[in-house]
Amino acid sequence: MAKQTESTGSRIISELPTLVGIVGLFVIASLYWVQPGWDVALTIRDATTLSLIFPTAIVVLLLLRRHIYNLSRREESWPYDITTIGSCLFMILLYLIGGMEDPTLAALYSNVSVVGTMAVISAIAVGIFSAMMRIYRAKTPTMAFLIALSILALLTYSPLGEMIYPGIPQLGDFVQTYISGAADSAFWISTYIGAVALITRMILLKERLRPA
């Protein structure tokens, strides 16, 4: 019994950060129904949000370390490592000279990062159409049904369906609104139930937030 008490005690001490975290969780959650928020909760929330700048800075430095490491080993990627390190340091230098409002910093960000993002997001279309053409085959009745639905969606959301028969986009809209909408709800609701289960496991110290 004494041994069990001792192990429970030491367990609680070792799990102290998790317990503190759970208290923090409910303190913050209270902001949802305490309007306006109370000071302690606001302070914890703001402090946690602000503290994120430190891990962010650390991981950016670790990213640079990776490329410097590649350079030091003279890997074949060295010209690209120099590009990464150089452009990163150049951006930091621009900030140190002109602040976040520096026009060159803003120009590079909007024309490289934002446009690069657009390129990647738009490339999704290529990935999908390519995969559809290559591997979308009616191997099972379910797959045949899904292919038919994908064709229905293409007909609905391009002018093609309306040109063939006005009922086609109406049917597509019906499937999207009433069936896809319900599936979307099922996805989210089950995930939120999973979230509450996760918190239950955390409270019972059965969900590890640090490596075993």
Added chain:
Amino acid sequence: MSKERKINWKDTRLIYLMMFIVIFVSSIAPVTLPMPTVQWSKDFYRTIDKGCTVTFASPPRVFEGVKEGTRVAIINSGETAKLWGDMSEAVAVVWKDLMRRGANIFLWSSYPDNAVILDKYLLPMFYGPDPSKSPLYGTKFVDMGYVSGGNYLLIAWADDIKRITPTDRYGNRLENLPMMRNINAMKTDIDLMIGLDARGLETIFVVRYNTPVLDMGSTDSAGYLALSYTAGYFKGMIMGQRGGAEYEYLSGIPGRSMAYMQNAMTISVIVIAVLIVGNVQYVLKRREGT
């Protein structure tokens, strides 16, 4: 010439090439096509044109459509920068319509890149290269620019904008801007809210204050926004360039959305043809095999 350099008709790169050819051709020579108008786009236009009643909290709130002086908040808090290529024409035509009707437009961006994208591609169309110098600035349009805080900022702004953020993005004090004289607490002083791929407006505004909310996103944003429309929080949605084309049709305002529709149609025809041929071939081969 080596063997590899011959064209291999099963090369996946031909799919990519075909797509680019279609896109270039439909960009150079767009044609007008018949367009179905989906219900959420009709609802979007009807809300702007005729208004709506919101009844989540008591008493209900009646909105009578956008007229001269209607206070409209544009909440640019989604992934607008990433999705701009599929939202540009829709946002432009709705903005044009709001201006035509004489709305007072209050704009906020929740991320720096969201502000950058509107600065670069939208605002110069209506307010010139420097919007702060436009005669409309301060009287019909106020831009808060990027202000951090996400939806928590909106919760705070619901009660008081000027206390938390006393100046606009250009450093003008809000109380000195004529348009802001009757705008401070968003929960009461905003007649219509239009989200750009915005999420969370339902729980902050609709349920508590009966604020009429519309949302705009990319074609596939409907995947995560439709729930809010079908549940009645959003009084309408405009999704993607197709939504832009629908709004152009509903409002009678000319725009540039048709090029996108032509492109969508041509690619759809090709993909549908490939899917049908590929699957028929697959089924026939399987039958032969058995």
Added chain:
Amino acid sequence: MASPIEPFMPWLSALVFFGAYSVYYKDNPLYRFVQSLVVGIGAGYLFAAQLMMLQRVILPQLTILPAAALALVMGLAFFCIFIPQLISVYRAASILVLTVGIGIVLPMGVAIIWTVTAAYAKNLFAGLGPIVTGICYVLGLSYFLFTGVTEKPTAPFRSLGRVVLLVYAAMCISMTALGKLAMIQWKVLDALWGYPQTWQVPVGIFILMLIDAFVYPLRNLVPGAKAAEAEPKRKSTRGKSE
């Protein structure tokens, strides 16, 4: 004040956009350059934004705003990941960040569980659409049942639930593809009709690809690269469209 590099930006923008697409031809130096630039610029901007927050928000308010002081303490705790003896301090900070994050959004998730379900119940017989929605929602939820006990009696419902979830997938796949397709076109229109016109960039890249594929492999221009290309690669589906 405009940046001195502003006149070159439309060209850089076109190079980044269409250069990113060049990977669909094959892995190539232009793509790797663009990718390295995107990583470097993004990382630099991110770091600069953190410096700004430190300078403008945390340091000036260290003595007047408790949240700023607490943030500094928590932030320093993250550095303990590099000190094995103090790894627990780092873990405490990361756990707090995680749990506070959950606390911010948990009530909203819980609210949706009940309100959406109640909404579907209340409108179940309001028309054909709501009936279909209610049935599909029930089937969709039944897919996520975990217990083996319920596996047999609920098997048909779970199978139908999976179909409902896949209906969403099928519709989403087509809608997403069409939506993102418009984004490629937006940039093409910008290159064709924007000011200045930058269509020469994608056309130039395309011509280089044609030369590389049919006239002369450009890789041969780089000394020593030919041997590297000869290295055998693992099974690839390039050239297999089905």
Added chain:
Amino acid sequence: MIVDQLVLQALVAVDVLVVFIALFVVLLLSSFMLRGVKLRSIPTVEASLEAVRACSEKGTPLLFDTGWTGANFWGHESGLTTLCFVPATLELLRNIAAECGRLGVRVITGTTEPVYNLMSQDYAQRGFAQSGHPERYVPTDIIFYPDNTALNMTEVEMAHRLPYGAAVMIGGHNQTSNVVIYEALATEGAMIVAGEIWPNDNSMAALCADYMSFAEENIAIGSYLTEDPVPKAILAGEDIVKGFLIAVVILGGILFGAKVL
């Protein structure tokens, strides 16, 4: 329109706290009463370890990509999902790292979330240590990317250059951009195991992946990886909650339809 003028009156009428406490009590009771209940399998748990073995056979590295899973503060309920994926995905990473350590496979991770990146280092290091080969842990393989674009572009490039023998894509990606990586992986013939958070990301996995698990199944992975009966009992308790919600729709619908309510 399905539901006019109804919904969040319920939010006002039924306190969120009451709903949460009710759910919590059910799950708490389940943790005692449903111990030992058998659970169905989740494909990605075993498939992830199979992916390590596939890489071992091919002599290639493994990609473990979690996208933007991790701490976020965007203040919308959907953010709850990325947060709740953290413990499960990290536990999976530890198990994968242990298997990689045993079989001598290099595991390369990718994330855009700083805190998650640091936690990944902690878990991966522990996994390799548990395999008895701590020296096989390579810190620079636990990669952080400043944004989703950098992650996508680099992983596509690495998928072509390395290439990967298999990938475990478990987490969240931005605007379904996971399909861009899937396309590159498929081009190089890699095995794809996917367990995405968001429904639209799931759709892309349904199109391309060899093995996949849907949304909530991925939060449960941690419970499947432990021998402890309590987490499994709590998962079984979730079925009671879901059964209740199903009953609300059916019985509530009938009662509303009959104008009893």
